[in-house]
Amino acid sequence: MGLVQGKIAFAEVGEKQPANQAEHDTVVEVDDESKQAIEEEEAKEARRTITVADIKTAPFDIRFPSTNQTKHCYTRYIEFHKCQKERGEGAPECQKYARYYRSLCPSEWIERWNEQRADGVFCGPY
Incomplete structure (x- = not known):
């Protein structure tokens, strides 16, 4: 008892x-x-x-005014990897870009892009 x-x-x-x-x-x-x-x-x-930080999404970006956020998703993914390349793996200032692309991009896309990056066949610059 x-x-x-x-x-x-x-x-x-x-x-x-x-x-x-x-x-x-x-x-x-x-x-x-x-x-x-x-x-x-x-x-x-x-x-x-769930904390407030968990539910934040990417802020409005004038470069992507339409409701189709595909380019916005891809751009944020690239910005995250650019930031990591320039500042090093795990840099805290890069985490906002990670939060942005994770909130915009479907998880299947992220998984596929990560696999392509690991295989060296990703079409992006970073």
């Missing part, structure tokens, strides 16, 4: 309670199997957390 602390709602279905009484911080005694299941669920929830 172990103790688990968390928020527990005491309101019954359909029963209205004041907002300040709806949840209470409570300690509940549970068996080890239930405690492990709760910890696993909390770990899954922590992995699902």
